Amino acid sequence: MCDKKIYESINKIQAALAKTGISKDRKNQQQGYAFRGIDDVYGALAPLLAEHGVCVFPRATERTCVERQTQRGGALFYVTVRVEFDFVSSIDGSVHTCITYGEAMDSADKATNKAMSAAYKYACLQTFCIPTEGDNDADATTHDIAPRTPGAQKNVVYPTVDQFKEMLSFCNTEDDIKELLNKQRGNPNLQSLVPLATARKNELAKAANVAAMDAFIEENKDM
Secondary structure, X not given: OOOOHHHHHHHHHHHHHHHHOOOOOEEOOOOXXXXXXXXXHHHHHHHHHHHXXXXXXXXXXXXXXXXXXXXXXXXXXXXXXXXXXXXXEOOOOOXXXXXXXXXXXXXXXXXXXXXXXXXXXXXXXXXXXXXXXXXXXXXOOOOOEOOOOOOOOOOOOOOOHHHHHHHHOOOOOHHHHHHHHHOOOOOOOHHHHHHHHHHHHHHHHHHHHHHHHHHHHHHHOOO
16 A cells, blocks of 8 residues: 655645744734734745645635624625645645635635635644644734624525535425525525526426326326
């Protein structure tokens, strides 16, 4: 049985980072703590990944987005992503997969990008055993969030496209499909779910027509 080169390469990168580390040269302006940013991680890892033949491929499998409000009344988008990172050896194609979650907030359209960067940063920190020294920041800014009020939107976890397909398989009536689809109003994959719901509806209608025809034939076969 041959060895998987990916683990040898990861170990060599760990050894290199154990000597040099990644310093905390950035500072959170609101709370004053030092941290290492995503660019610091990229800068330290890029040459080592190339040197030891390791490619990193991200695959986002889940995403949730909740709109919050700042103390000043502005909109703030809170995004959580679940990302699988494949660390692949260019030497023999062996793979090690690391799964992490990334969380971030932004007042415009960068929350998902920040969450993906956070997921990558912590996947690398954990995979290559980079010391954190209490570094638990999500990014360089601290957001001022207004307290939740009764009835405020909760953090809803929506099903993925594949999970929705499975849920549709248990829908046996058009009303079941409508009820399931109505629950996906805030799902970021909604546009991909509607055609699936329509297909399931047509499938049920076709099955009903076939059943009706079979029943008619059975009733009249002796005439």
